[in-house]
Amino acid sequence: MKILLVSPCEPKYVNYSKSKKVVCAALRLLAAYTPKNHKIVIADQGYGDDVHFDDIDVVGISAMTAQANASYRLAAWYRQRGAKVVMGGIHASVMSDEAAAHVDAVCVGEGDAIWGRMLDAAAAGALQKIYRPDGLFPIDRVPPFRRDLGKKQKTTFNHAMIQATRGCPYSCEFCTTSALFGKKYRCRPVENVIDEIKACGSRSIFFLDDNIFCSPAYCENLFAKMIPLKVRWVGQASLNSVTMDPALLRLAKRSGAKGLFIGIESVNHASRRASSSASKMGASDLHDVAGKIRLVLKSGLLVQSSMIFGLDGDDPTVFERTVDFLNANHVSLSSFCILTPYPGTRVHERLKAEGRLLHEDWPLYSNENVVFRPAQMTPEQLKNGSDWAGTTFYRRRSIFGRFRSNWRVPVLYLGMSAFTRHANLTNHGPGGITPMSKAEKRAWKMACTG
Numbered sequence: 001m002k003i004l005l006v007s008p009c010e011p012k013y014v015n016y017s018k019s020k021k022v023v024c025a026a027l028r029l030l031a032a033y034t035p036k037n038h039k040i041v042i043a044d045q046g047y048g049d050d051v052h053f054d055d056i057d058v059v060g061i062s063a064m065t066a067q068a069n070a071s072y073r074l075a076a077w078y079r080q081r082g083a084k085v086v087m088g089g090i091h092a093s094v095m096s097d098e099a100a101a102h103v104d105a106v107c108v109g110e111g112d113a114i115w116g117r118m119l120d121a122a123a124a125g126a127l128q129k130i131y132r133p134d135g136l137f138p139i140d141r142v143p144p145f146r147r148d149l150g151k152k153q154k155t156t157f158n159h160a161m162i163q164a165t166r167g168c169p170y171s172c173e174f175c176t177t178s179a180l181f182g183k184k185y186r187c188r189p190v191e192n193v194i195d196e197i198k199a200c201g202s203r204s205i206f207f208l209d210d211n212i213f214c215s216p217a218y219c220e221n222l223f224a225k226m227i228p229l230k231v232r233w234v235g236q237a238s239l240n241s242v243t244m245d246p247a248l249l250r251l252a253k254r255s256g257a258k259g260l261f262i263g264i265e266s267v268n269h270a271s272r273r274a275s276s277s278a279s280k281m282g283a284s285d286l287h288d289v290a291g292k293i294r295l296v297l298k299s300g301l302l303v304q305s306s307m308i309f310g311l312d313g314d315d316p317t318v319f320e321r322t323v324d325f326l327n328a329n330h331v332s333l334s335s336f337c338i339l340t341p342y343p344g345t346r347v348h349e350r351l352k353a354e355g356r357l358l359h360e361d362w363p364l365y366s367n368e369n370v371v372f373r374p375a376q377m378t379p380e381q382l383k384n385g386s387d388w389a390g391t392t393f394y395r396r397r398s399i400f401g402r403f404r405s406n407w408r409v410p411v412l413y414l415g416m417s418a419f420t421r422h423a424n425l426t427n428h429g430p431g432g433i434t435p436m437s438k439a440e441k442r443a444w445k446m447a448c449t450g
């Protein structure tokens with residue numbers, strides 16, 4: 001059979017922000033599970049790849065929520081031409097009935113053991129509507145990604161993707177990870193990860209894991225074995241796990257770590273606690289959080305924080321407080337996300353029950369638009385404030401002001417700062433807020449660093 005593995009995208013987001021994209025890993029993994037007698041085409045519409053072909057037998061779609069409508073349109077196009085269309089990934093997993101109305105079969109959760117079954121059923125004309133794995137897939141059987149397929153995409157994340165672990169022990173209100181991939185933290189054998197890094201042909205690695213630092217014993221083993229490979233790497237981690245053991249942080253640095261993407265989420269402790277994200281901080285107050293950030297920076301790694309605006313504890317001063325806090329603590333880079341109640345999350349259920357969802361127009365579910373009624377501000381204030389934070393944090397003066405804690409990774413720090421500054425200005429514009437009074441601001445600045 002000729003199989004198309006595709007990541008669809010709304011036309012207006014094609015080539016929209018390459019900083020946010022890395023080629024879709026799931027497609028490369030499914031390709032690795034595909035028996036050799038099939039022919040595979042991989043296409044990532046977000047990069048402008050053509051996704052319409054005449055001679056496809058089976059289409060495998062992987063999609064996040066913002067890609068759902070584009071996926072359904074593409075599915076209709078192929079089904080009209082007689083191809084079988086199957087869909088997996090986060091959106092189809094949490095909205096399986098909706099997806100099943102548009103495609104021939106849906107995979108709920110991990111596709112590792114399901115994909116082969118779907119291909120056999122498609123060949124036999126016997127696809128069933130919904131497939132669910134029997135349990136969590138044994139992670140030691142996960143093969144390396146097929147990196148030889150698809151166009152080589154040049155992006156700011158021009159790294160080779162590696163997945164070392166799956167699962168997350170936390171359960172933040174706005175996230176689906178632990179619901180879908182389990183709270184059990186599963187680690188691939190270190191040897192498999194090292195072999196994949198050696199074979200991937202890149203010295204820059206991007207760990208896809210939700211939290212690469214979750215198991216200290218595993219990290220110690222992995223990082224020690226990475227030192228001789230002389231690679232650079234970035235990954236995601238929770239503030240708590242990353243600061244538990246300074247020796248492990250130093251080992252991470254020696255293994256080539258350049259920076260970590262860390263969910264700080266909010267400067268508002270009540271918001272962090274209400275969204276259950278306080279537990280991953282392991283910090284009782286903002287001073288604790290600030291101290292932990294400083295520890296990571298001191299070890300010579302960049303900290304890219306992820307901040308969420310619009311949590312119920314947030315009032316219109318949250319934007320300025322957030323930027324002040326990040327600047328005061330020299331946080332290297334930051335993403336500013338508008339709270340998005342993705343389907344399958346507890347916050348989606350709660351806001352829906354409270355009648356606060358404005359719509360379920362999936363292409364707008366991307367952390368850049370307000371899709372719910374915030375508790376303490378208007379949707380416009382939330383959007384403008386978030387855009388303001390994205391441009392104010394990346395003002396030239398602020399970038400240079402933070403440099404003294406980020407000088408150990410100068411190229412990545414300055415390069416990513418300049419790139420994000422440009423992307424935020426182009427994609428969102430400057431935004432705006434009503435500033436705090438001078439007295440409020442002075443008091444807050446003191447509170448930020450203690």
Ligand code: B12
Binds near residue numbers: 064066181342
């Ligand atoms: C790494 C990652 C990123 C990377 C790269 C993403 C990419 N394009 O590949 C970066 C940092 C760039 C990123 C960015 C964003 N991300 Co992200 N990301 C992840 C993360 C941590 C892992 C995804 C991954 O690659 N896993 C490894 C692959 C192999 O696993 P997988 O994709 O889950 O696939 C498995 C199954 O789902 C299934 N499967 C998947 N597709 C298919 C298809 C078929 C046919 C079948 C049978 C099975 C199947 O089988 C696979 C093997 O088991 C997930 C969280 C998570 N744990 O899933 C969030 C996640 C996907 N991201 C999310 C979001 C929101 C974003 C952003 C919008 C954030 C932002 N504010 O900008 C952007 C959007 C990026 C874009 N437009 O492309 C949300 C999506 C929620 C939703 N419902 O849409 C998630 C779930 C995180 C969360 N906490 O909620 N992300």
Ligand code: SF4
Binds near residue numbers: 170176
């Ligand atoms: S720590 Fe990260 S991956 Fe885990 S539940 Fe919270 S947001 Fe999701």
